[in-house]
Amino acid sequence: MTDPTGLEQARTKMTEAGVAPAAIETFTRFYHLLQSGESGLVREDDVDPLVDIPNRAELAISDDDAADALARTAMLKLNGGLGTSMGMDQAKSLLPVRVAPGSSDGAGGSAGAEPEMLTFLDIIVGQVRAAREATGARLPLLFMNSFRTRDDSLAALERYPDIAVDGLPVDFLQNREPKLLADDLTPVTWEKDPDLEWCPPGHGDLYPALHASGVVVALLKAGFRYMCVSNSDNLGATPDATIAGWFAASGAPYAAELCRKTPADVKGGQLVVRKSDGRIVQRETAQTHPDDVAVSLDATRHPFFHTNNLWFDLEALAAELERTSGVLELPLIRNDKTVDPADPSSPKVVQIESAMGAAVAVFEGATAIEVERSRFLPVKTTNDLLVLRSDVYDLTPDYRLEAQALAPLVDLDKDYYKLIDGFTQRFAAGAPSLRDADSLTVRGDWTFGSGVRAEGKAQLAGDGGTVPDGATIGPDGI
Ligand code: UPG
Secondary structure (H helix, E strand, O other): OOOOOHHHHHHHHHHHOOOOHHHHHHHHHHHHHHHOOOOOOOOHHHEEEOOOOOEHHHOOOOHHHHHHHHHOEEEEEEEOOEOHHHOOOOEHHHOEEEEOOOOOOOOOOOOOOOOOEEEHHHHHHHHHHHHHHHHOOOOOEEEEEOOOOHHHHHHHHOOOHHHOOOOOOOEEEOOOEEOEEOOOOOEOOOOOOHHHHEEOOOHHHHHHHHHHHOHHHHHHHOOOOEEEEEEOOEOOOOOOHHHHHHHHHHOOOEEEEEEEOOOOOOOOEEEEEEOOOOOEEEEEHHHOOHHHHHHHHOOOOOOEEEEEEEEEEHHHHHHHHHHHOOOOOOOOEEEEEEOOOOOOOOOEEEEEEOOHHHHHHOOOOOEEEEEOHHHOOEOOOHHHHHHHHOOOEEEOOOOOEEEOOOOOEEEEOHHHHOOHHHHHHHOOOOOOEOOOEEEEEEOOEEEEOOOOEEOEEEEEOOOEEEEOOOOEEEOOEO
8 A cells, every 4th residue: 555645755855855856856756657556668569679770880971070069069977876786885987997008917916016907987087088189179078976976986086187177067966865665655764774765766867967957058058069978887988079970960859879789788778669659769678578578689670779878969958958847757667676785684665767768758859870889888797897807808098998809798607706796806817818709608606817718608617616827718618
């Protein structure tokens, strides 16, 4: 049964905590949807695949048009999420990813100076600085942080005082909302750690958070017209003049970058065409009916994956935020969890969430573009992190991760490698070479020595042990 006072309690809690009015109204709208049993599901029978889109590789944009559009583009990174699925209680973007160029990789495990490791944030800053230098574009770099990620991220960014330009802020804060008890939808109380009573409302909160921050208006005043938004865990989303030029010429208010789907693309979303009105809508994993999961992942029917690299015309965005007071009509995503994610016996809660990319249905004339895989290198799991740390990629002097081989499908034993601590311990001597691997499957508790190579359909099975320095792992193990 739903407690009729649940919504009022939640609104009061948010008001007292100083949450922005647009976020409280957004929460209220979603709360009503939740109460009415709205699932947000997008059923396969109601949609057609989205297939007919331009391809970045085939665009004919003049260098001048591309440079002109990039000069009016700002970069925004979504940085509000914690790497909870990897057992982190910090921003995922603070994870070390690569050894800095020129620093020893330490893969010999020998004594001596520790190699300098670059985090996602370091690499993002490096990419933007390099693009500024190469193109002369001002390229403001902004982050959307949450109350969980702000302090740590800003502290890490202090070493880059040049990332803010034209008096624009380096970040703005997204909102927070109460977790709701699954039983009666009242705000949960958790005296052990009252911080855990709150959660960020998903990246669909971009819109109320932008509205409250005034950032869109500030960017327009500073002479910017376009904004490229992407996940801070996607190091492929570098400043791109060609896409900026295409987007400017398209006149579209909004565009999403899509990538050809691979077997690794399971956590995330896709765009589909709603049969009832021909509009492009987003379908996230959480909005996919269990009976539709297989078909949604079938690349022969739905060839593209949603990268969450989005382009906004700032004038259109400002107008939409103004028109709606920051409360965009996005679908609800219901996320069932426990109040303490680390304690499965703690009370069951519902988190009300929404996805940034669902706004594709809100903007009349929204469009999409196919991009190369190099623009989508997401790190959702330690499997993805291992590939990114390996020699499958080279880190170029302009901080791009350049693929040297097709990325293999890595599947590490969840019992030992799912959480970042376990993963780090077992790969302390460095990531194995994966350039010659089609896949790497590890079952059991294996600790990797240095200079290890995986080849073909590499597999380790059994209870585990040590993979000696210099060993080659093949289809039959070591
Ligand atoms: N994030 C926030 N605030 C939140 C929640 C997440 O800033 O409240 C950030 C997070 O830090 C990360 C990004 O948003 O940088 C993406 O979040 P994540 O949970 O990793 O991704 P998903 O929400 O599962 O999927 C998004 C898109 C999906 C796309 C996928 C690509 O919704 O459509 O396929 O990213 O990786």
